[in-house]
Amino acid sequence: MLAAALAGTVWAGTPQEQLSALSAQACRSPSAAQGQQFFNATHGREWSCASCHNAQPTGEGKHANTGKSISALAPAFNPERFTDPAKSEKWFRRNCNDVLARECTSAEKADVLAWLMSLKR
Template sequence: MKKLLIASALALSLPLGAVANQIQVQEAYRAAAKQENPGFKDFSATRGQAFYSAKSGDTACATCHGDSPKAHGKHAKTGKDILPLAPSANAQRFSDASKVEKWFKRNCNDVLKRACTSEEKGDFMAYLLSLK
């Protein structure tokens, strides 16, 4: 799968660095998810999609990032433009581990009032990476 992704990135002449980094970021979540839950099997794009649109109180990820993560979002409070979240529309997304962690920390706190699990983070990435 990893080889296939890198090969297709090359074929499409996407920035290879970003794609390799996205895989690395998600693999780190996989290792952490196994630690957190011995019964963990694999990430699921379907679960990630449900997580993306699920409301907690009156807020969901989609409130600011938009119903389609391939389109621009809009900050619910300030109205500031938010670049697309899906890597197919914005290649740099999820390619910088510390940036990814920074935003999961902030946004999980804001939306869910708690930290996200590694499984939730990996599912979320699986969904966004599945959007072509």
């Protein structure tokens, strides 16, 4: 499992398993505080993650460009989030490109996921 996680090609199926895999890829423990800061920062561009998912991603968001509804991002508020590894990677890749103009690092993904998982009902 560690070899697969380090290769970056296999993700596990629960939010905690995905966080563990990302942390192993990043070779460090995730920081929920850094994840919250990253999520709300614009990184020198127009959008942040919060532009579509809201600063507290515990309710419905709206795509900043299209206006399309986006369901809650925090797993405690939407149990389907971060349960499909392929979907998680697809959306991280797409959204990181929109926000950063590049893919997120494993450490950035782990930090954001750690923060999202810390949000409780």
